[in-house]
Amino acid sequence: MKITWKLTLINTLTLFLVVSVSVWIVYSFTSNFLLEDQRRELLNKLKQVTNAVNRFGMMGMRLYAAQLLVGLRDIYFARLDRDGVEILWDPYDVGIIDGTKKRVQKGGRHFIVEKLLIPDQGTLVVAKDVTALVDSLDRSFRLVITVILLIGAMSMLLAYTLSSYALQPIRKVVAELQSISKERLDYRLTLPKSRDEIRELVEEINAMLGRIEEAYRSQERFVANVSHELRTPITTILGYSRMLKRWGNTKPEVLHESLDTILETAEQMSNLVEALLTSARSQPVATEIVSVLDIAKKVVELHRAKVPGRKIELIAKCEPFVETSPHHLSIILNTFIDNAIKHTNSDVKVVLDEEGVSVVDHGPGIPKEEQETIFERFYKGATASTQAQSKGHGVGLSIAKELSKALGFEIRVESEPGKGSRFTLLFKDNLTSCKAPV
16 A cells, blocks of 8 residues: 555544544533533423422322423423323323333323422322434434535545645655666765655655665776776786797797786786775775885885885884774885886886975976876876886876775875876874884
8 A cells, every 4th residue: 555545544533532532522522512401401390390290289289280380381290109001191192101211202292201209199290302402413413424424534635635736845855865876876866855754765765876886886896997908908917918829939039928928917916806895895994094105115225126126215214103003005006106117217216205206207297288187097198108107097096086085095196297297195083103224
């Protein structure tokens, strides 16, 4: 059952119950009031009959009832004693009414009955015809039932209309959600103008859609990156494998060249896959307070071992301690130093101070118009050397920027063509202290 009908039934039953009880209370009060008013009038007439009996006696009442009961001729009058019931006045010709019940129905008529014990005279019984009143109340009762049923029908219609109107924003949300596909993951629901729970629901759904889009785009990027970047090294490996199969046993130079190329290509593929996996991971990063100097020393030593002919200088103006992920910080520093080595032939300096950690080279520099695009995925730089382009995949700086954003850092680029470049990872609020180096 749809919510519209559920709300309609709940509202209708509630309103129907309230109206029914209210109308029934009013009807019961009114009918009881009218009947009691008739009963009070009958008691007054009973007093008049009692006075007449006390004055003229029962014999006088028998002989002159018609004359003595002037003004009371619409009242049934009888005397009850141990010998039975003696009818003194019966204008309705209904026979015996013994007064055992307060309300009786005889001969198709309705009567209210009262009685009074008079010493030495027996018990006087009087009754009044209230048929007209009872019939009016019965007609009123049927009218009340009809009114209640009409109110129930009208309340159901009104409840359905109001429920449909109230749920219209939800129907709109459902319709918009049904229109979202994987090609429209950037679509967001229209926020309603009202400041209510539906607006909060839409805001939460939009936030959820954002998370879904980010996860899907991350997976999509990962698949696209892998298919894009692995095609060339796989082709290289296959090509050299065929050369090995054809000439490897007879030509040692082909054997060594093929093995070296396959090994180098496999290492590049391993580094690429690791970089892409790092970029694709979206889980929260665990952080701790670490020494940037210790991490920088390890990264610098690693590159010194890889390229022993290049001078990589580590300059620590202080020893910064920051709250971050040591693994991700190592990846960012490694990217900066690796790019400086690949794209320049100059010495490389790694400078630490309380502002951040910088990697400085004196290479060809980066034009102003490229300083933003170098962070795009697979961008290798229009001015980069052919050798540097062949060694890189164009994902390092893109990953470094994503990681720095996730860690709360910021990357600043300072570069001029012909003068070199300076990449700085700004600590910002992550810095806890910066001590003098030991």
